[in-house]
Amino acid sequence: MPAALVNVPPKARRGxxxxxxxxxxxxxETGYRHTAAGDVVPRDIITSFTCRYNxxxxxxxxxxxxIAANPFMSFFTVAKDSGKFEFEWIGDNGFSETASAAITVE
Amino acid sequence: MHRTQTRRRFxxxxxGAAVAGALPVVSVRPLQATPAMLNSAIRNVVGExxxxxxxxxxxxxxxxxxxNTVPMxxxxxxPMTATDFVKSIHVFNEKNPQPNIGNFYIxxxxxxxxxxxxxxxxDSQKVVAIAQLSDGSFWSASAEVIVTLAACxxxxx
Amino acid sequence: xxxxxxxxxASLLLAAFPLLAGEIPPNQRRSGYxxxxxxxxxxxxxxxxxxxxLFVLDGETLWKKKIGAxxxxxxxxxxxAASTMKGVAARYxxxxxxxxxxxxxxxxxxLCRANHQQAxxxxxxxxxxxxxxxxxxxxxxxxxxSTGDDPAxxxxxxxxRERFMQRQGQLNLSCxxxxxxxxxxxxxxxxxxxxxxTGYPLYRLEWQxxxxxERRLRSCISGxxxxxxxxGAPELxxxxxxxxxxxxxxxxxxxxxxx
Numbered sequence: 001m002p003a004a005l006v007n008v009p010p011k012a013r014r015g016x017x018x019x020x021x022x023x024x025x026x027x028x029e030t031g032y033r034h035t036a037a038g039d040v041v042p043r044d045i046i047t048s049f050t051c052r053y054n055x056x057x058x059x060x061x062x063x064x065x066x067i068a069a070n071p072f073m074s075f076f077t078v079a080k081d082s083g084k085f086e087f088e089w090i091g092d093n094g095f096s097e098t099a100s101a102a103i104t105v106e
Numbered sequence: 107m108h109r110t111q112t113r114r115r116f117x118x119x120x121x122g123a124a125v126a127g128a129l130p131v132v133s134v135r136p137l138q139a140t141p142a143m144l145n146s147a148i149r150n151v152v153g154e155x156x157x158x159x160x161x162x163x164x165x166x167x168x169x170x171x172x173x174n175t176v177p178m179x180x181x182x183x184x185p186m187t188a189t190d191f192v193k194s195i196h197v198f199n200e201k202n203p204q205p206n207i208g209n210f211y212i213x214x215x216x217x218x219x220x221x222x223x224x225x226x227x228x229d230s231q232k233v234v235a236i237a238q239l240s241d242g243s244f245w246s247a248s249a250e251v252i253v254t255l256a257a258c259x260x261x262x263x
Numbered sequence: 264x265x266x267x268x269x270x271x272x273a274s275l276l277l278a279a280f281p282l283l284a285g286e287i288p289p290n291q292r293r294s295g296y297x298x299x300x301x302x303x304x305x306x307x308x309x310x311x312x313x314x315x316x317l318f319v320l321d322g323e324t325l326w327k328k329k330i331g332a333x334x335x336x337x338x339x340x341x342x343x344a345a346s347t348m349k350g351v352a353a354r355y356x357x358x359x360x361x362x363x364x365x366x367x368x369x370x371x372x373x374l375c376r377a378n379h380q381q382a383x384x385x386x387x388x389x390x391x392x393x394x395x396x397x398x399x400x401x402x403x404x405x406x407x408x409s410t411g412d413d414p415a416x417x418x419x420x421x422x423x424r425e426r427f428m429q430r431q432g433q434l435n436l437s438c439x440x441x442x443x444x445x446x447x448x449x450x451x452x453x454x455x456x457x458x459x460x461t462g463y464p465l466y467r468l469e470w471q472x473x474x475x476x477e478r479r480l481r482s483c484i485s486g487x488x489x490x491x492x493x494x495g496a497p498e499l500x501x502x503x504x505x506x507x508x509x510x511x512x513x514x515x516x517x518x519x520x521x522x
Contacts, residue, residue, distance in 0.1 A: 003317045003320045003321050003324075005311060005316055005317060005320065007311035017217035017218050018217075021309075021311045021312055023311070023312060023313075023314060023316070023317060025314075025317040025321075027471070028471075030203075030226070032203050053215075056215075058212075058213070058215050058216070059210070059211065059212060059216070060210075060211040061208055061209065061210045061211070061221075061223075062206075062208060062209040063208055064204055064206040064207055064208060065202075065203075065204060065226070066199060066202050066204065066206070066207040066208070066225050066226045066227075067207065067208055067223060067224070067225060067226070068174060068175040068176070068223075068224040068225055068226050068471065069174070069175075069314075069471035069472070070314040070317060070471070071223065071224070072222070072223055072224050072312055072314070073221070073222070073223050074179075074220075074221065074222035074223070074312075075210070075212065075216065075220070075221050075222075076216050076217050076218040076219075076220055077215055077216055077217060078215055078216070078217035080215075167300060167302050169300075170300075171299065171300050171302075171303055171453070171468065171522035172468035172469055172522040174468050174469060174471050175306075175468040175471065177302045177305070177306065254451070254452040254453065255451070
């Protein structure tokens with residue numbers, strides 16, 4: 001049951017620089033670990049994270065195995081209009097999760 | 107001549123310490139685990155362009171409690187206007203099995219060129235952050251991090 | 264005269280031995296939080312950045328999910344966890360009259376599932392059990408630990424304490440050797456804590472996951488090269504019971520973050 005925790009200020013004034021914080025539940029298996037038998041544990045990571053603000057992409061990240069498990073990501077954007085932030089995580093083995101948060105901009 | 111200039115940028119990059127707005131410094135460093143991999147990963151992003159030290163601040167604890175989860179913040183000094191902004195930030199390391207850590211694409215609408223995440227470091231090593239600005243220039247900062255291992259090894263059961 | 268005096272001193276010392284065993288005086292007790300780096304503290308302090316909260320959120324969902332032959336959710340009996348579960352984890356492990364012995368939170372959840380929901384038990388350290396126990400324990404955040412107040416628990420606390428003091432394993436170490444006598448000293452670069460389980464289940468950076476107190480105890484016991492008790496073994500629950508009662512008065516921090 002992957003859970004995402006996204007944190008966006010519910011209200012902001014137009015022009016404010018706001019911080020967006022996201023946390024996604026994911027093992028981020030590096031592909032460099034071995035079982036006791038010596039077999040490689042296959043890579044299973046989130047490879048890409050995108051944030052859209054009212055449909056426009058405002059932030060994108062490429063993740064590599066060096067990003068820690070349960071990836072945390074904090075970034076900033078300028079509050080423009082009221083509306084919605086949409087977040088998308090895509091990864092190995094068809095991993096695809098989304099989340100959203102609303103904002104009121106005065 | 108072009109090759110020598112590029113090599114100077116390589117070495118100044120490997121030199122590490124962020125010196126704001128300084129001229130590139132030629133410094134000789136002892137060979138480390140995978141400097142070639144680190145440099146070619148950087149070249150993949152930067153191409154033939156020079157990389158200057160400055161503008162970028164890499165905030166990472168000098169002594170980490172656990173290499174599995176190392177909090178890291180990269181900040182770039184920039185007015186973040188429509189004509190003068192940070193396009194992207196790229197973070198690399200030198201001793202993990204892979205040189206890339208993450209690429210972060212921001213743009214003018216960010217308002218502040220700052221990203222935070224948590225990374226994995228396999229050993230004590232150097233971490234390098236490179237920012238690409240809207241004018242096509244590249245700026246970098248690096249940090250040496252000491253990674254200790256857990257005192258008691260856990261049995262996987 | 265001197266001999267009598269010497270014998271009197273010796274017997275006084277012997278009588279006082281339990282106090283001199285190195286138990287940490289109440290005014291010197293410190294949570295594991297005080298031993299960690301500022302960056303790690305910052306992760307614990309921010310609910311929007313604490314990975315343990317991902318498990319708490321999942322637990323909140325599971326709390327309301329109808330399951331088992333009885334088709335009941337936790338919420339059907341316990342209602343709003345924020346009020347009904349407040350303070351509960353702070354007094355666990357607690358005495359179960361039916362079993363006539365202490366049970367920890369994980370066992371209580373499984374007992375509820377069996378007796379009231381007619382559902383199969385959740386495996387120890389499974390995601391769902393961790394999520395539920397994290398959600399329940401989170402409702403006690405800030406509450407002072409009161410485990411062990413029940414007089415029925417006294418013999419079990421005493422046994423847990425004996426186990427805490429008992430040397431074991433190839434390294435012949437007792438828990439007390441490190442956690443009573445040498446806390447704040449360094450073990451391979453990391454500070455030895457006082458071993459107060461104020462934040463369980465917690466997110467351990469080493470595990471890159473949330474884990475229970477039993478997982479941590481089993482790792483420690485393996486670490487001193489002794490045979491670890493199985494999950495849910497009475498010996499382990501008694502040790503948990505002793506540790507929580509030893510931390511009486513300290514505030515719960517679930518979900519904590521530790522290296």
